[in-house]
Amino acid sequence: MATKNAFRALKHADSVETNSTTSITQLPANILEAFIPGYSIISKFLLDALGFDITLLVSVCFLVFGLATSLTFAWKHLYRQFEEYCMSFIRIDSDDDIHDHVMEWLASQKISKTSRKLMAKTGRENAWDMLDETVAEPELDPTNLMNFNNWDARVPPRFQPSFGSHFFFHRGHFFQFKREQKQVMTGGWPMVRDDENITLTCIGRSTEPIKELIKEAREFYLDKQKSCTVVRRPCPKEHRGRGRSVWMKVATRPSRPMHTVILEHEQKNRLLADINEYLHPSTPRWYANRGIPYRRGYLFHGNPGTGKSSLAWAIAGVFGLDIYCISLVDPTLTEEDLGMMFTSLPRRCVILLEDIDAAGLNKRQEDEKAPEPKDEDPTAKIGAEITRAFKSVQKNDKDKQGITLSGLLNAIDGVASHEGRVLVMTTNFPDKLDDALIRPGRIDMKVEFTNATHAQIYELFIRMYTPDGSVKVDPAKTKLDKGQVSRPTQNGHALQPKMLGMNEMLTPPDTPTQVKVPANEQLNTIEDIAAAFANLLPADTFTPAEIQGFLLTRKKEPKKALEEVTTWSKSMIETKGKKARGTTAGP
Numbered sequence: 284m285a286t287k288n289a290f291r292a293l294k295h296a297d298s299v300e301t302n303s304t305t306s307i308t309q310l311p312a313n314i315l316e317a318f319i320p321g322y323s324i325i326s327k328f329l330l331d332a333l334g335f336d337i338t339l340l341v342s343v344c345f346l347v348f349g350l351a352t353s354l355t356f357a358w359k360h361l362y363r364q365f366e367e368y369c370m371s372f373i374r375i376d377s378d379d380d381i382h383d384h385v386m387e388w389l390a391s392q393k394i395s396k397t398s399r400k401l402m403a404k405t406g407r408e409n410a411w412d413m414l415d416e417t418v419a420e421p422e423l424d425p426t427n428l429m430n431f432n433n434w435d436a437r438v439p440p441r442f443q444p445s446f447g448s449h450f451f452f453h454r455g456h457f458f459q460f461k462r463e464q465k466q467v468m469t470g471g472w473p474m475v476r477d478d479e480n481i482t483l484t485c486i487g488r489s490t491e492p493i494k495e496l497i498k499e500a501r502e503f504y505l506d507k508q509k510s511c512t513v514v515r516r517p518c519p520k521e522h523r524g525r526g527r528s529v530w531m532k533v534a535t536r537p538s539r540p541m542h543t544v545i546l547e548h549e550q551k552n553r554l555l556a557d558i559n560e561y562l563h564p565s566t567p568r569w570y571a572n573r574g575i576p577y578r579r580g581y582l583f584h585g586n587p588g589t590g591k592s593s594l595a596w597a598i599a600g601v602f603g604l605d606i607y608c609i610s611l612v613d614p615t616l617t618e619e620d621l622g623m624m625f626t627s628l629p630r631r632c633v634i635l636l637e638d639i640d641a642a643g644l645n646k647r648q649e650d651e652k653a654p655e656p657k658d659e660d661p662t663a664k665i666g667a668e669i670t671r672a673f674k675s676v677q678k679n680d681k682d683k684q685g686i687t688l689s690g691l692l693n694a695i696d697g698v699a700s701h702e703g704r705v706l707v708m709t710t711n712f713p714d715k716l717d718d719a720l721i722r723p724g725r726i727d728m729k730v731e732f733t734n735a736t737h738a739q740i741y742e743l744f745i746r747m748y749t750p751d752g753s754v755k756v757d758p759a760k761t762k763l764d765k766g767q768v769s770r771p772t773q774n775g776h777a778l779q780p781k782m783l784g785m786n787e788m789l790t791p792p793d794t795p796t797q798v799k800v801p802a803n804e805q806l807n808t809i810e811d812i813a814a815a816f817a818n819l820l821p822a823d824t825f826t827p828a829e830i831q832g833f834l835l836t837r838k839k840e841p842k843k844a845l846e847e848v849t850t851w852s853k854s855m856i857e858t859k860g861k862k863a864r865g866t867t868a869g870p
């Protein structure tokens with residue numbers, strides 16, 4: 284309509300010009316009239332009021348606007364053509380590890396200092412971020428309480444390029460970094476979630492420079508994280524199966540050094556050698572040539588607090604693998620989810636299935652039946668029927684949610700099995716497990732964890748009081764009495780310590796009174812104190828976690844720990860005795 288008017292105005296202007304009745308300056312005014320209805324009245328009014336004609340000014344503005352719009356359009360079109368034929372790009376989704384690698388790398392680059400579009404991130408995200416190797420450990424001042432507001436105030440935020448486009452040069456190439464956020468429908472609840480992706484673009488018809496950049500970012504990231512273990516757990520129920528990833532990164536923790544897990548040295552070495560051989564790059568071919576599924580499972584069993592999970596963490600750290608933890612008691616976990624989780628595991632990782640005995644994989648108990656009404660009262664009968672129906676619905680719901688033994692076996696054995704991955708299952712009650720679950724091929728090595736021996740108590744003590752806990756105890760050189768260093772061996776293999784029952788625990792094998800404690804003045808070194816400490820505690824009675832808990836409350840005072848350990852030990856044995864009697868007496 285406006286264009287039509289403009290043409291009409293032009294025609295009119297033409298006729299006016301040919302008639303030579305109006306001046307050429309009227310031409311813009313006629314065009315403006317076509318675009319802005321009533322323009323001539325406004326301009327006349329302004330001419331009367333202000334004393335000058337605004338036509339020239341408005342015409343210039345229109346011209347500039349028109350020019351800018353056409354240039355933008357032309358630029359966009361040209362850029363699109365250029366992008367199409369002369370540029371290459373790689374897109375990265377936010378749930379891929381590469382996203383973290385690139386973002387972390389960019390945060391360390393000049394672009395994160397010079398860009399005008401930045402996103403600030405809190406300097407420290409979790410407790411482990413406080414580990415700064417370059418900062419000396421501050422002296423503990425018991426008179427001053429730590430105030431983390433002051434502490435945090437000193438930690439500057441980190442900056443990353445924000446949403447939008449950013450341009451930078453790197454190693455002679457010009458790159459565009461585009462960060463976008465979109466809302467996607469989940470199909471569940473919440474209905475919409477934010478999805479982020481980044482696109483790296485470079486000039487040229489080859490993606491090689493971008494691949495190089497991603498490689499560099501990955502090396503940078505992994506170098507920073509080389510002494511850390513990444514922990515992943517299943518995504519919340521509502522995200523599972525709808526997005527691409529079923530796993531989410533929950534933490535990056537410093538790797539646990541293997542020597543901090545106190546276990547029979549021979550047993551530990553045997554386990555490490557086995558995993559090392561399994562993970563060796565030539566091993567998959569060996570398995571394939573013999574038609575054996577390439578997988579290996581380990582069962583760690585023993586009392587709570589004896590180091591099962593700690594060893595799994597240490598294995599992940601030693602072999603530089605991420606750890607994927609699944610709790611089978613999670614009520615939201617379904618068999619379908621479990622299958623999906625196993626399918627989306629990376630090529631090499633540690634899968635930790637914790638407390639598999641608690642997962643209800645044992646024989647299911649018969650449901651309690653609703654009591655039959657004794658009399659023939661129809662109301663009571665109807666009531667009983669309703670109760671039965673209600674219980675049956677409840678049972679069905681429960682069954683649908685939980686993981687059954689066959690569901691777990693399918694996940695372990697199926698196409699989505701853990702080929703190439705280290706599967707670790709932990710349990711406190713190995714005897715309760717179904718034979719099918721622990722048969723060779725599913726569980727290839729069992730590691731028993733026991734209450735602490737004298738040698739282990741000694742090691743725990745030394746580790747606690749060595750400045751950075753880095754000491755490696757050589758069992759041959761400990762200051763313990765001979766015979767207490769390790770368990771007796773048979774045919775060169777360490778005898779597996781028998782799991783002590785509660786009654787045996789009440790009468791410990793070697794009571795403190797039988798042990799000669801070195802005189803106080805002879806306790807000059809930490810080794811002497813450790814030996815005296817170990818001698819004061821009965822072997823096979825306390826879990827390493829219990830001893831660690833005791834030492835932690837005296838973590839700067841080894842002599843105090845030595846003085847107080849006998850009283851602590853007596854009271855602990857008493858408490859355990861009471862508990863055991865309570866359990867055996869029954870309700």
Ligand SMILES: Nc1ncnc2c1ncn2[C@@H]1O[C@H](COP(=O)(O)OP(=O)(O)OP(=O)(O)O)[C@@H](O)[C@H]1O
Pocket residue numbers: 543544545546585586587588589590591592593594709710711732826827828829831
């Ligand atoms: N053998 C051990 N060597 C070193 N530390 C240990 C050992 N056993 C237990 N601990 C310490 O005790 C705590 C609990 O250990 P961990 O969680 O590994 O035990 P767990 O056997 O997996 O227990 P649960 O069966 O309850 O899961 C940790 O802080 C760990 O450092």
